[in-house]
Amino acid sequence: MDGQSAKPDREGEDSALRKRLPPAERRQQIVEEAVRFFAEVGLEGKTRELARRLGVTQSLIFNYFATKDDLIEAVYEKVYIGRLSLDWPERLTDRSVPLRQRLIDFYTEYSALIFEREWMRIFMFSGLAGASLNHRYLEHLGEVILRPLLAETKALARTDTPPKMEDVWNLHGGIVYIGIRQHIYRMPEPAKPKEEIARAIDKYLLYFGINSER
Amino acid sequence: MDGQSAKPDREGEDSALRKRLPPAERRQQIVEEAVRFFAEVGLEGKTRELARRLGVTQSLIFNYFATKDDLIEAVYEKVYIGRLSLDWPERLTDRSVPLRQRLIDFYTEYSALIFEREWMRIFMFSGLAGASLNHRYLEHLGEVILRPLLAETKALARTDTPPKMEDVWNLHGGIVYIGIRQHIYRMPEPAKPKEEIARAIDKYLLYFGINSER
DNA sequence: GCTATTAAAGATCATCTGTTCAATAGAATT
DNA sequence: AATTCTATTGAACAGATGATCTTTAATAGC
The missing domain is CATH 1.10.357 (Tetracycline Repressor; domain 2)
Incomplete structure (x- = not known):
């Protein structure tokens, strides 16, 4: 039933290596993908799915945003401003x-x-x-x-x-x-x-x- | 933190007793409240909260609708038709x-x-x-x-x-x-x-x- | 008044979800 | 090459959530 239970998240579609980015850049990347993601599935989209799309662990998102609401706030700003x-x-x-x-x-x-x-x-x-x-x-x-x-x-x-x-x-x-x-x-x-x-x-x-x- | 842990759901506002309704009537009641409820909070509103508003247990909802999607379908019909x-x-x-x-x-x-x-x-x-x-x-x-x-x-x-x-x-x-x-x-x-x-x-x-x- | 039927409640499961935190590893500096 | 720093991972928790199943009790038929 589970082919690869060792890999928790991070289903990097384009795969490649787990790059280590400067925080500002990573944060921006997360927000940009979040805009696309939430626009598609709604604001109740799950952070795990967002992480999957980013090719990154879900916990990383919470390294840049204390709560999901903070992330949504950043999405609003990105889109409205x-x-x-x-x-x-x-x-x-x-x-x-x-x-x-x-x-x-x-x-x-x-x-x-x-x-x-x-x-x-x-x-x-x-x-x-x-x-x-x-x-x-x-x-x-x-x-x-x-x-x-x-x-x-x-x-x-x-x-x-x-x-x-x-x-x-x-x-x-x-x-x-x-x-x-x-x-x-x-x-x-x-x-x-x-x-x-x-x-x-x-x-x-x-x-x-x-x-x-x- | 929990004043009344014995009562699982069923915070009947109007309280009263647990009335036993004819299925058709109860079903209709659930759909009508679901329309109001989902219109307010969105289709991701939780069945427990809906049950609370109905003054009924959450499990009862699943007695009338096999899945939540079925309930939403009934809401659509009620509203669109x-x-x-x-x-x-x-x-x-x-x-x-x-x-x-x-x-x-x-x-x-x-x-x-x-x-x-x-x-x-x-x-x-x-x-x-x-x-x-x-x-x-x-x-x-x-x-x-x-x-x-x-x-x-x-x-x-x-x-x-x-x-x-x-x-x-x-x-x-x-x-x-x-x-x-x-x-x-x-x-x-x-x-x-x-x-x-x-x-x-x-x-x-x-x-x-x-x-x-x- | 008694019993069969079945709404409805109660309890619980399996999974999901936001969040936390210690461990790991990629890069820069010495 | 060793050291330091920190971005990222891996693992786990607590509470929520859709769904299931057994038990209780209200009602209808006799």
Whole structure:
């Protein structure tokens, strides 16, 4: 029943030798694999399985992270950090560029960042788990991106129904849902995601009577 | 450390006596609580905790379900069945009613059904777990609801850009995202969800130049 | 009221899982 | 080559967890 009971963990697929790495490097390696691993199987993935994938003993993981929660925290940080808060706030409010162009630029870049299986799934797992980072991220997004977007829309709107925050969330949700379908529900990717994003933006702008050149 | 080691499980909150129920009834009771329980903590929730909430021993659960997976399967069925496939397909294609009204009727009813914490979360948990029911549901939705909706839109569209399936998904996603924000990310519910749904629909229709009366 | 039936409890198993720690071995320094 | 340092391993523990099996007792049929 057990062919090799002498080997406890460490089923190194690529085998090779057990390399001795500088701590910083090993730590990074663990976190990177953990991101992939947890994104695939969820945050309840077992440390033994993670160790197996790393080709390392399970106890080594606890040499770098006191508890599993610490590891998950490191995964959150790795995934969340740098995903937002670039120069978008200014660029989104740069009125020398037509709003349509600004929106397309933003969502092209943003979707390139988040329409990625690892991000999408860990975001959803952590959201379901009620992680505070998740809340903070969404609040941050709302304040730093969506609220300014609302202001920009208001400034150009030509209809009697004034734009509301919910309209911006609707635009955002419609676009994000493309990634959810693809990476959470594993449906096929749209043929031309960029084009769908542009159409979503045009629907939004048209509703408020905003011209493409403005 | 343990005040009452003689009682193994069965921390009946409402206490009372160990009632002897007809099997069908007990089974139903277990499934219903399991829906609530798994929706809250995820599909990896422990059977002992579920039993505790039921005020019943853990072993009793396995008297009704051979394995935990069987229980989860029953939860899926309970949650998924009856959530779709009513008379919507016909009503959505009833051209004696303006499309806008049909859309509003549909999404009012549909959102009332799915904007519910249990459904939303179990749908997401099962989607992340790759449950086949999830795929079947979405395919069914696409075929039975969204594709007819596309046909209806095409029939009334007055613009040169023809409506595409992706447009319908965008409409759908934007609306569903309201529920995701509320129940997955636990953000506050919009003040007037119905109104937001109507606005999303109007954006969609306007983009294809479809009049409200048609 | 008595008995056969069967929910439900109680006890326990085998395995899994996070965590700890002493022993080992790879590399750098002397 | 010997020594030192420490990354990594190997082994084990305690508690949890899905599942099984025997025992208890509530209910239905007579």
